[in-house]
Amino acid sequence: MVRSIRTKVIISMMSLVILSGMFLGYVNYxxxxxxxxxxxxxxxxxELENINEYYFEKLIFDMEYIVNIWANNQEIINYTKTDDKLYVRSIPEDFINIYEKWLGLTESMKNVTWFYYALEEDGSIYIAPVDETMPLDYDARSRDWYKGTVDKHGEIFWTEPYIDAGNSGKLLQTVSKAVYKDNELRGVIGLDIELEKFTEIIEGLSYSKQSNIFLLNEKLEVLASNENASENLSIYAKKAVSGEQELFTLDKIQYVSTYVPISINNWKLVALTQTNLNEELNLIRDRILTIVLLTIIIGILMSLILSRNLLKPLRSLILTTEKVSDGDFKVRSTVTSNDEFSVLSMSFNSMLDDIENLLTQRDENYIKTVTVLANAIEASDEYTRGHCDRVGDIALQIADKLNLTSKQKNDLRFACILHDVGKIGISDRILNKPGPLTDAEYEIIKKHPEIGFEIIKEIDFLEEPANIMLEHHERIDGRGYPQGLKGEDIRIEAKILAVADTYDSISSARVYRDRILTKAEIREELLKNIGIQLDEEVVIALLEILEDDMKN
Incomplete structure (x- = not known):
């Protein structure tokens, strides 16, 4: 019987070491x-967002600013032709003063090829500089750029690229805006940019030396790219926008694809960056294989010298492995025997340390990702910027005061970061409205917990934060939203978030409030809402924290 038990132990130990090594190696890899x-x-x-912001969006802003200025210029608005001549290749005397200003503008701004005013009266077009190759029978009103601008009813219009009507053969893009006087269409102010300007921007980027950059329109046609971007790569640029392939290999070179949207005509800026990811992963794989092989060898040697005294530490290792298999990577082996089992235990714990570090990095990346999402919501409102961070700080202090578990605090942390993410589906006009909301607007605002819940509910690690976020506007008296929960039906984490959210709201500047409340008024407001909107235990905990802060 003794021999049978030792044989079973040896077989079990060898199996344990091999399977654990393979499993942990696979997870690590x-x-x-x-x-x-x-x-x-x-x-x-x-990098792409920086390029878009500092180059493309700046160009877009500059062009739209110029068109806006001139579309609202009183000389343009009040201008009336004094003769019946159709002007295409010349400028009337009464427009020379404006023409000279535009000529200086086109000479000083390298991005502007032509600047012009097209008249609704007869289709004349005053172009700076004058283009002698324009067709004499040219009627601006029949052009797509003119029609598209008129259809915009006073908003900025960007065309898709088209070939110049003159003999230059240039590919142009028009930025234009309609001119109105007393709600009557007078004409269209426009400027032309050569499509080549976008290529020049891309070619001038230092980033383009290490990446293949493409500018795609809504139809996924390539509008511009850097010189070293091949036709084959353009296919993958289009796939990147549709989300088909983020990682691919072409001609034995591995690429990672990324894109960002541009604010005109649903264009996309795509980067295909070469990477030596396979080489890096091969090194990691070799290290993991080495660790696994060493672990297996050590396990076999230990199995050959097992005795009855080793059954207890063996059981300890088996239990540890079971916990790891259940997802508990914080568990560690506690074997303290002065033999080979101790070596195996240390190797096993070292592996777990490596895995836990990777998981920690992953969790940090999750936090950064959801923080970026929350910041994107706050960025549009100067009054609420930093709101999620402040709410999170307050909520975690209350959670410590109420002795919540580590998991509860972690779930609460994510919920605080994301609690207003549903506002991404609410119009800025309503969010930033300085006066009282209408009933209809308030009903729209009340949907943001459900919108946020729908956004993140399918993400496994955010399942509980999603439920907390959904309940953070519920009230103790049951008159909250969206579910009308009351009292003990509301999660403690949601009660904490509600108090922290309320505190930050009444202690910060808001567009709908003419001053910040005093400390006494804040205290009175919190106490007044106990048992109505807010939970008594949570409010008392917050007030104790505030009193401690004042004493310190």
Whole structure:
């Protein structure tokens, strides 16, 4: 019987070591691959967003600003032709003063090819500089850019690229706006940009030396790219926008694709960046295989010298492995025997340390991702900027005061970051309205917990934060929304979030409030809502925290 038990122990130990090594090695490798790809994509996206903001969006802003200024210029608005001549290749005497200003503008701004005013009266077009190759029978009113601008009813209009009507053969893009006087259409102010300007921007980027950059329109046609971007790569640029392939190999070179939207005509800026990801992952794989092989060898050696005294530490290791298999990567082996089992235990714990570090990095990346999403919501409102961070700080202090578990605090942390994410589906006009909301507007605002819940509910690690977020506008008296929960039916985390959210709201500047409340008024407001909107235990905890802060 003794021999049978030792044989079973030896077989079990060998199986345990091999399977544990393979499992942990696989988990380690897969997490490393995902983490490496996420880092590359995040860095690429940040670079593209900077390029878009400092080059493309600046160009767009400058062009729209110029068109806006002149479309609202009183000389333009009040201008009336004094003769019946159709002007295409010349400028009337009474327009020379404005023409000279436009001529100076086109000479000083390298991005503007032509600046012009097209008249609704007869289709004449005053172009600076004059284009002698324009057709004499040219009627601006029949052109797509003119019709598209009129259809915009006073808003800025961007055309898709088209070939110049003159003999230049240039591919142009028009930025234009209709001119009105007393609600009567007078004409259209426009300027032309050569499509080549976008290529020049891309070619001038230092980033383009390490990436293939494409500018795509809504139909996924390539409008511009850097010189080294091949036709084959353009196919993958289009796939990147549709989300088909973020990682691909072409001609034995591996690429990671990323894109960001541009604010005109649903254009996209795409980057295909070369990466040596396979080489990096091969090194990680080799290290993991080495660790696994070493662990297996050690396990076999230990199995050969097992005795009855080793059954207890063996059981300890088996229990530890079971907990790891259940997802508990914080557990550690507690074997303290002065033999090979101790070595195996240390190797096993070292592996778990590596895995836990990777999981920690992954969780940090999750936090950064949801923080970026929350910041994107807050960015449109100067009064609520930083609101989620402040609410999170207050909520976690209350959670400590009420002795919540580590998991509850972690779920609460994510819920605080994301609690207003549903406002991404609410119009800025309503969110930033300085006066009281109408009943209809308030009903729209009340939908943001459900919108936020629908956005994040399918993400496994955010399942509980999603429920907390959904309940943070419920009230103790049952008159909250969206579910009308009351009292003990509301999660404690949601009660904490509600108090923290209320405190930050009444202690901060808001567009609908002419001053910040005093400390006494804040205290009175919180106490007044106990048992109505807010939970008594949570409010008392917050007031104690505030009193401690004042004493310190």
């Amino acid at each position: 897969m997490d490393s691959e995902k983490l490496a790809i996420d880092i590359i994509k995040r860095n690429n996206k940040a």
